[in-house]
Each structure stands twice: as C-alpha cells, then as structure tokens.
Amino acid sequence: MTCFLDVPAMSRLVQDVGVSRLLGELADTIRHDFVRWQDFEKCARLTSQSRTGVHELMPVASDDHYAFKYVNCHPENTTSGLFSVMGMGVLADAKTGYPLLLCELTLATALRTSAMSLVAARALARPGARRMALIGNGAQSDFQAVAFHSLFGIDEISVFDVDPSATDKLMRNLSDYRALKIIRADSISQAVRGADIVTTVTANMAHAHVLTPAMIEPGMHINAVGGDCTGKTELHADVLRGARVFVEFEPQTRMEGEIQQLPDDFAVVDLWRVLAGTEAGRQSAEQLTVFDSVGFALEDYSTLRYFHALAAKRCAGVEVELVPRPDDSKDLFRYTRPADVRPTLYRIG
Structure with missing residues (x-):
C-alpha cells in the first residue's frame, strides 16, 4: 500500500508539528542529504515551456529510494486566483520500484524552499x-x-x-x-x-x-x-x-x-x-x-523522505492501492474482470 498525503493531511501535519519546528527538522534533513551528495544519481530537471509558464519534472535516486516531483511556474495564475507554483511527488522503494508515498508538494515545496535558504545562510552569512x-x-x-x-x-x-x-x-x-x-x-x-x-x-x-x-x-x-x-x-x-x-x-x-x-x-x-x-x-x-x-531534486527527495517518516510516526494520511496486489504476479489481466477486483482499503490517520 502507498501512503497518500493530500493538502488537508499535509496541513494537519504542519499544524501538529508547528511551522518553526518542522522547518528546522526539514533543514536538518536536507543538510544531511546534501552531505551525502555523492550517494545520489542526479540530473538537471526536465522542462517544458508553454506560452504562459513552465512545467518541470525533477528526478533523483539513491540505492534506497527513487523520487520525483512535478512542479510548474505560471506567474499569471495569480490574476485568476490560482497559485503560480504547485507540485506533487512520489517516493518509491528503489529495490522493488513500489511507490511508498504519493504527496502534495505545493505547501511542502514552500516549506523546503525556505528550509534550503536557511541551510545556505547558516553556511554562508556572516x-x-x-x-x-x-x-x-x-x-x-x-x-x-x-x-x-x-x-x-x-x-x-x-x-x-x-x-x-x-x-x-x-x-x-x-x-x-x-x-x-x-x-x-x-x-x-x-x-x-x-x-x-x-x-x-x-x-x-x-x-x-x-x-x-x-x-x-x-x-x-x-x-x-x-x-x-x-x-x-x-x-x-x-x-x-x-x-x-x-x-x-x-x-x-x-x-x-x-x-x-x-x-x-x-x-x-x-x-x-x-x-x-x-x-x-x-x-x-x-x-x-x-x-x-x-x-534541486535532492531537496524534494529530502522533503518526501521526511514527510514519509513523519506520516508513519503520526499515522497521517491514507493508504491507497496504486499497484495491484497480486495472487499471481503474472496475471494482470484478471483486473479486467470486475468480479476479481477487490475493494480498495483506506486507513485514515
């Protein structure tokens, strides 16, 4: 099963932990992963420009996890009452490829961006x-x-x-x-x-x-x-x-x-x-x-890793079935027969 953190679940987590404490813990997580820089497979994000903005895919991987974020930047959105930046992401088990976390990354990206600024200033400001x-x-x-x-x-x-x-x-x-x-x-x-x-x-x-x-x-x-x-x-x-x-x-x-x-x-x-x-x-x-x-994608990896651990500790979010649960791992066709499709089980934190 995959943990799913939507906006209400993320908001509850932030409020439960407290913004200041969460930013400090997230900054520490990012710093820890940056020190492990050479343990990661990295690339520049993949971008697609549109007339009004940009769409971006940001992947990164280690021996333990694969992560990516989809994010955009459309500055004109605010004139229509929409956020100019929004995102969502996935943390997966590198050994099996199975998704561990599906997460909103609009609120979380705002948190990680300020945490990253804090990491840099701690190292560089007088x-x-x-x-x-x-x-x-x-x-x-x-x-x-x-x-x-x-x-x-x-x-x-x-x-x-x-x-x-x-x-x-x-x-x-x-x-x-x-x-x-x-x-x-x-x-x-x-x-x-x-x-x-x-x-x-x-x-x-x-x-x-x-x-x-x-x-x-x-x-x-x-x-x-x-x-x-x-x-x-x-x-x-x-x-x-x-x-x-x-x-x-x-x-x-x-x-x-x-x-x-x-x-x-x-x-x-x-x-x-x-x-x-x-x-x-x-x-x-x-x-x-x-x-x-x-x-950079490593900051989102750190963010997804942090919130995955936090959600497990606080029983937050819901569990969703993003991947079939096979009785026979060679038989995917069975899911085309309604009688064989089991209902999704949700565990609400």
Missing part, C-alpha cells in the same frame, strides 16, 4: 546577522520570514513588493511573531539598506534587475530564490561578478539560475562541498556571498 530584507512578498515570503526569525535569529525584516496587498498579507500572517520587527519599505533600495541578508522571491518571468550593484553593501549574503528557470533572473550580472556564488547543481543552475547571464567559465562553488567541509564558504566578513537558488 556571524551575528540580525537584519534581513525580503523582496517579493508572495506565497513564499511568509515561510522565509518564519524560518529566519525562528531558526536563524533574525529579529528585523524590511519588506517590499510592487503589489501592496502582498505586503499586507505578509504582515498579517506574521502578526503573531511579536518579537519580530517588520519594516514596510517604500522601495527595494530602502528595504536592503543595512541588511545582513537579502532574500529575493519575486515571480516576474523576465530578466529583471531586482538588485543592482548600487544597492549592495559589503558583507551581505543574498539568497536569490525567485530566478528559477530559463529567461528568469533577479540580479544584475555585475552583482554576481562582485560576489562568491554558490549553487546547488551546477549543470541545472547554468541553464536556470542567475548565472545564466554569465559565461560558462564563470566560477561558482558547489554548496554541498561547503556543507561537507571540503570547500570554504564565506572567506571574509566583507565578502558578498550569493546563493543562486533554483530548487
């Missing part, structure tokens, strides 16, 4: 960072703010979005975090002034210059999250040229990340090497560091 700028206040922004306030020690966030209602939503959702000071900025340059960490999570499907060299201050760490497909960027190329840039999976980031603007010989550092202790991260307090975050 010690004692307390002030953060959050540019783009859409669906991902709340998770970023909670992760960095609760688990990194950020106590002041300056926020900006071209859509004032998005900032209204963010400030409303963060109102319970009374120890967090939120400053509503009038511009990007005002928001980033004096920030230790700048996180960009904009959705515009274009080569945008959300951050320009004039906005950059020594020692900043930038999590560039919004630029995650071909033709979509957030940083001026000269910001990258003046920084030490870190990537998840270089072949994919060359096509989809901020560095798609630069020549193929532009030097970058694999983040997994920093996490494993084989490569230096930040080299000085004054150095500008950039995490060119595009989202």
Whole structure:
C-alpha cells in the first residue's frame, strides 16, 4: 500500500508539528542529504515551456529510494486566483520500484524552499546577522520570514513588493511573531539598506534587475530564490561578478539560475562541498556571498523522505492501492474482470 498525503493531511501535519519546528527538522534533513551528495544519481530537471509558464519534472535516486516531483511556474495564475507554483511527488522503494508515498508538494515545496535558504545562510552569512530584507512578498515570503526569525535569529525584516496587498498579507500572517520587527519599505533600495541578508522571491518571468550593484553593501549574503528557470533572473550580472556564488547543481543552475547571464567559465562553488567541509564558504566578513537558488531534486527527495517518516510516526494520511496486489504476479489481466477486483482499503490517520 502507498501512503497518500493530500493538502488537508499535509496541513494537519504542519499544524501538529508547528511551522518553526518542522522547518528546522526539514533543514536538518536536507543538510544531511546534501552531505551525502555523492550517494545520489542526479540530473538537471526536465522542462517544458508553454506560452504562459513552465512545467518541470525533477528526478533523483539513491540505492534506497527513487523520487520525483512535478512542479510548474505560471506567474499569471495569480490574476485568476490560482497559485503560480504547485507540485506533487512520489517516493518509491528503489529495490522493488513500489511507490511508498504519493504527496502534495505545493505547501511542502514552500516549506523546503525556505528550509534550503536557511541551510545556505547558516553556511554562508556572516556571524551575528540580525537584519534581513525580503523582496517579493508572495506565497513564499511568509515561510522565509518564519524560518529566519525562528531558526536563524533574525529579529528585523524590511519588506517590499510592487503589489501592496502582498505586503499586507505578509504582515498579517506574521502578526503573531511579536518579537519580530517588520519594516514596510517604500522601495527595494530602502528595504536592503543595512541588511545582513537579502532574500529575493519575486515571480516576474523576465530578466529583471531586482538588485543592482548600487544597492549592495559589503558583507551581505543574498539568497536569490525567485530566478528559477530559463529567461528568469533577479540580479544584475555585475552583482554576481562582485560576489562568491554558490549553487546547488551546477549543470541545472547554468541553464536556470542567475548565472545564466554569465559565461560558462564563470566560477561558482558547489554548496554541498561547503556543507561537507571540503570547500570554504564565506572567506571574509566583507565578502558578498550569493546563493543562486533554483530548487534541486535532492531537496524534494529530502522533503518526501521526511514527510514519509513523519506520516508513519503520526499515522497521517491514507493508504491507497496504486499497484495491484497480486495472487499471481503474472496475471494482470484478471483486473479486467470486475468480479476479481477487490475493494480498495483506506486507513485514515
């Protein structure tokens, strides 16, 4: 049987564990798997561009599990009241190929993206960072703010979005975090002034210059999250040229990340090497560091693995029959005869 976590089941799990605790556990799971980088068979995600967005399939495998996520990015969806990004995924037993988990990955992807930003900032931001700028206040922004306030020690966030209602939503959702000071900025340059960490999570499907060299201050760490497909960027190329840039999976980031603007010989550092202790991260307090975050399949593997274990521990989700249960493994044709098809058994957590 396969565990199925739909949106209500995922929502209950998040509420039961608590957002802050869950983000911390998920960040630890991702970091653990990144340190095991060489244990995985990896490839850049498979993309299909449409007129209004992009569809992506993200597979990864280890000796124990095979996992994939389907995800999209359609920025115009919000004008119709739809999410611009949604996803679903599968975790399978590598030994048999049988699916272990079928899972919603819209809410879960928002959680894992902010957890990944946290992993990178812990490794790259200068010690004692307390002030953060959050540019783009859409669906991902709340998770970023909670992760960095609760688990990194950020106590002041300056926020900006071209859509004032998005900032209204963010400030409303963060109102319970009374120890967090939120400053509503009038511009990007005002928001980033004096920030230790700048996180960009904009959705515009274009080569945008959300951050320009004039906005950059020594020692900043930038999590560039919004630029995650071909033709979509957030940083001026000269910001990258003046920084030490870190990537998840270089072949994919060359096509989809901020560095798609630069020549193929532009030097970058694999983040997994920093996490494993084989490569230096930040080299000085004054150095500008950039995490060119595009989202990589290993992060979804970690997320599926984490929620599979969590669902089993808390008896969450339902069990569904995605694969026939054979009396005779050579007789599949029997399932074409209604009398031989047994009813599906559901176990509700």
